[in-house]
Amino acid sequence: MEHRSTAPRQKLVVLGNGMAAGRVLEELFERAPERYDVTIFGAEPRVNYDRIMLSPVLAGDKQFDDIVVHDDAWYARHNIDLRKGEPVVAIDRAARTVRTETGAIHPYDALIIATGSRPILIPVPGAELPGVVTFRDLDDVDAMLTAARKGGNAVVIGGGLLGLEAAAGLAANGMKTSVVHLMPTLMERQLDPNAAYLLQKAIEQRGIEILTGANTSAILGSDKVEAVRLDDGRTLPADLVVMAVGIRPNAILAKEAGLEVKRGLVVDDFLRTSDDNIFAVGECVEHRGQCYGLVAPLYEMARTLAATLAGEQVPGYAGSVTSTKLKVTGVDLFSAGNFAEGDENDEIVLRDPRRGVYKRIVLQDNRVIGAVLYGDTADGAWYFDLLKKNADITAMRDTLISGQAYQGGVPLDPIAAVAGLSDDVEICGCNGVCKGTITQAITAKGLTTLDELRAQTKASASCGQCTSKVEALLVATLGDKYAGGARKPMCKCVDLTHEEVRGFIVSKELKSVPAVMQELGWKTSCGCPSCRPALNYYLLCAWPGEYRDDAQSRFINERVHANIQKDGTFSVVPRMWGGLTTPNELRAIADVADRFKIPTVKVTGGQRIDLLGVRKEDLPAVWAQLNAAGLVSGQAYAKSLRTVKTCVGTDWCRFGTQDSTGLGVKLERLLCGSWTPAKVKLAVSGCPRNCAEATVKDIGIICVESGYDIHIAGAAGLHVRATDLLGHVDTEEEALEYVAATMQLYREQAGYLERVWKWVEKVGLDKVRAAIMDDHEGRRALFDRFQQSQRAVRKDPWAERAAGRELHEFMPLAELNLIMPAAAE
């Protein structure tokens, strides 16, 4: 580059003395050391330091001196006039001067705005109390360390990168620390829910309490902070509150000077603002609609800006792909690019629950577009490089997830691969079972199924991830004699069957979808429409009252509590207990049908009235009106108890032996609202003439002179099947208990979407009979569990929705009745 060192030096003024300014100058002095006289105005009373290393300073891993980037000698060497602690308060673009806090006026030829960003303060009452700090500069770190010396409780608001680093630092300094995070998972902008689950486990292991989905409503205290209150009423004691909810570009000065500012100070590809003599760099800028809060983009911007200032012709800055690492000692976490919840074809997932490893590479057209690594981040840089280069990975797709060291191998047929292993290779990591142990057990003991093998050797009996390898060994050892071909995995996301997944959910106490997917080795990041509703049900059944239902993992019928019809309208069925109704209820139904112009009113096969053709947006109003007349949802859309059909029994019938209508009502009241694997229909007939057709229901009761015959496993749908007799009880009370216990057994054992008759065929009638009719203690335990779960779920979904819950389901996002110009036609 040509420099005219004899030419008068230009005056370069820099606002801000952070990392961006430091990097620009460093690059500039390398390229054009003689070109500018530089003056820096910094708000902080100290030299330039590496702000991203504040976390290790807080944690005690580093001292301030370790993180200084440029010491006083550096500024002196480059003849920089550094004005520490003297912020600029105004820019006069016409006169090309800046004015500082002290009133001094300073001219410039070129101006760089590098004012960085400010921490976001959430505007809650008490936010200004002493003891509430942000995590932005060394003063904040000093404040935190001072507070930590006194011990006590710290609450960190914000579960992002900064919040977690602050929390880890405070906990390391001996404070009892909690993290309050608004979103359901930690670091949701950088991590998918699976990696966030592992991160949460690791943070909690440090004794830090994590509260997700938690919204701060106030900070309490009289003359200093004492507690944090959440909007659900919980109160957390606090001697120190750290707000780390995010940053906002600091562009106030630029805006006041009339420069174009959107979210940040707008710059072009050469970091030039809307004024040709003013440049901007770092966290205060907005480039191509993007604001950055990480260091890598800042370095890339600095390089372009330095070259521009040096008069070089360079390609402009084109934006950055960013990657994230969490700086908490002992937690390995890396994320880069786009980790959009991918389709099964576009992502490669590796999970190793025992080592706490999760890796996910997101691909598009055989190119890496995103990566999330947890637990083992050694290949992060390699994936990030593939991503930035937009490299075609077709040739190494099979071994991509294994990392850089494993490239070049030839993939094997899985059975041949397992067969080719030596006998001392470990197959099941959880239980330490080697290949030799497995093959010996198969031949010596004549094992032919996976279950037998699990019972004998424990192989694949813990987390189940080696199931496909163990099966391959069975095939390799037994050949055609292997009988396990009928074994059906839950879906293509996992190697385990429905029953195995359910078993592990309970035995390993897995209480969330990400926990299940991580611990049981899901091969996709977020499941599919087949496993998600099933997992949602299994978790709901296993942890009543504790697991939070996921509406987006339910079919539309259950999301909006009505049946979708062929034209996209819905049908609504109010509950009529035991098939009974009243003139008032009928009138209310008629009024609703009139008012909402419901085209069809029909009696169902289960003795209820179906209102067909309700428009989706009318649903909440329809329910509100039905609720007002005392009617509640019939759950005719749900995998749940639908109806209990009855005959008139002793009240009216010549042959009736018991009050079948009354029992029907009691059963319906006992069982309604309970989520089940598939729909459940009951009937109670007052005598063996069976007018209520109880012998083709999931559970049927035939009243006889001596009491009640309980039937089970009927069907009158796609399959027609008469019930089997489960057993006989003497009293109505017993009938209720036995039926509810049967429901619970079905709830706990059946696969999702498996009807009662299929479940009974699968487990065998004898086993069900033994559990309900013979094992009295077991039955009572089932009954208790059923009632416990009912306490959590028995509420009228219509009332909740009519009261406005999840109203978005029913309202259009927007209605546009625009008049288009003729040209658009």
Add this chain to the structure above:
Amino acid sequence: MKQSNDFWFDVGPLHAIPPRGARTVKTPRREIAVFRTASDEVFALENRCPHKGGPLSDGIVHGRKVACPLHNWIINLDDGKATGADSGCARSFPVKLENGRIYLDMSVAAAP
């Protein structure tokens, strides 16, 4: 003839759609389903499955796909094409996300 610059209509904030969910936008000519994926991408398709006209906005969203609530056809959100053995296409419309708000290009969305 495209004049799309002038026809980006603000149809509402992103947070009004639940993640892995959808909502509709009613226009005089058609109903449009606007989808939000788990990672906050937005897509817009005509709210009709190419199979039997099922309301796609009511389906289960997974990845960049939606399962039609009527007969479980799986439709790609980015181009509206049916996946797997099924063939057919729901019309897709230009949509963008800016500063947390969703914009639909009405010059396309309102065109015949």
